[in-house]
Amino acid sequence: MSESRPLLLEVDHLCKWFPLKRTIGDVVQKKEKAYLKAVNDVSFQLYKGENLGLVGESGCGKSTLARTILRLYEPTSGTVKLNGQDISHMKGSQLRKLRPQMQMIFQDPYSSLNPRMSVYDTIAEMLKVHNMVPASEIPARVEELLTMSGLSMDIAQRFPGEFSGGQRQRIGIARALSLKPAFIVADEPVSALDVSIQAQIINLLSKLQQELDLTVLFISHDLRVVRHITHRVMVMYLGSNVEVGPTEEIFKHPAHPYTQVLTKAAPKLDPLNRQRDYAIEGEPPSPINTPSGCKFHPRCPYCTDKCRTEVPELKEIAPGHLCACHYPL
């Protein structure tokens, strides 16, 4: 994606550590405080109108990163700048004013809608709370939003329980768009849906993104979907980003061994090609006691002594393609 586009979001050395419970024994023995480093030193930029994919195994900190950026969590250190304005330590009414600019589409369309609120109320509430439009114009705006998401006003008085997963996800999308946000986080928006419905929602998301010039952070563990919909991809492993680059380049020429594993692990849709040529052993280590040096080294087939001791920096290996590895492929 072009660097010429204006910068929308700038994340700089962002960390989110969760303190772990200390037992009385730990306090008596004066052990150091332990943290779960869910997000550790992540930096990246998001340009206006682009769709950045965020991929990684479960527990690697994808959702925590997104929630910290949206200020649903207080960052431990580092900064988040939206349109040049530092939002990482905003509080109260300032933060409230900021909310309409950043919205989220959730993974689970079953638990993210209030079962006792009609579709109309769900969307109208957003408009009322943030005073987006005068009260008289609310019905028109709700209708516009529902139409945009492929629904009709006929369903406005019905309740979430009456809808299928795909329709609920459309309601969730209409709600996220209601405040005309500049930036949307889509946290696994299609993972809970069936294949045929998934395609409908993917089409809807990419259409809306183009029409409204939305900036999206698209979190997914499904690499086929990420490859289809995003412009750039960021790969996370154990709380840090290990590679960022244009989507096609990441998939065709992954530079980090972990990215290579991820891109090859997805089962191929070809029964004639069943070679599992490159599988990875083991599972991600616990984020509480992370390995020394490069965090990926215990699972990496190319690991050397340097990897065990030195932490690799995120370096540019090609224009716009960054990788944190001592020996990029």
Next chain:
Amino acid sequence: MEKLLEVKDLHVAFPSKQETVHAVDGVSFEVFEGETFGLVGESGCGKSQTLRSILGLLKQPGRVTGGEILYKGADITKMNQRALQKVRGKEISLIFQEPMTSLNPVLRIRTQMYEAFEREKLTKEEKRQRAIELLKLVGIPSPETRLDEYPHQFSGGMRQRAMIAIALGAKPKLLLADEPTTALDVTIQDQIMKLLNQLKQELGMSIILVTHDLGVIAQMCDRVAVMYAGQIVEMTDTVTLFSKPRHPYTYGLMGSLPNEDTAGTTLEAIQGSPPNLANLPEGCPFAPRCKFACDICHKERPEITEVEPGHFARCHRPEITQNFQGLIQVPGQADGKEEASHE
């Protein structure tokens, strides 16, 4: 190859006060020795209920309302609990989707493993040895210590491995796997698929694999049945299914998968959503979503027919489906027909 399991015209219904849901509506298929048979479809298509009824494990109020399930010639649906107990585990075994919830959290792994070979009257030491062997087989490191741990001390992939080990405990001839990799990360899914393929080879088992993921089907199955609204709509070997699908639903599913070449394009999504099983349309259940549907499709239910030797499809319009181009090209097969239906 010997026929191991034969399901004939199976019907499963979930009656309730208001309505009866026909979750499985006339499903027939065969599983041969040493093969992996896949059942693929979307949620609510009846694939899991078909699988569960094989072991008589339908959840209340579901019950088999018609048809036969013949395992080595004996009808499972007619068996009493005592006879079923002899089939379960020893002959046919099951692994579930969620390794998080299907292990008992308050029992040690060893206790849960020993249950599988309870009936063999082994000594304590023999049991332990057997359990260690099984854990080794499924690739759990340091099984001697792992055996004494509880499920919460295992990660997701390890729990799935432990569950596979339990399922293999009594050396079953047939393993039923209900979405065995769905809850796992791709890297772990890759490992589990590899493990299942390898175990099948080593132990000569047959596997029935239920999944919604065509990728898993492509990587693991010899033959596949595609299910929609409680019926099998297409059944053939995996390569043929991926190269020449003969049902608009299968074709639609393949079109709605994003792949390397679709970036920036609009996916050919199937419109609408699956029908309500309690209230199916009069004609073909897929007709309301099918872009090739014509008058007869809305009026009459299609029968399953053999469109080519070994290739079954349930569609009124074979003249249209024969032009479908699948996701792969089989080398060596002359490609006489044009890619007519690919817009």
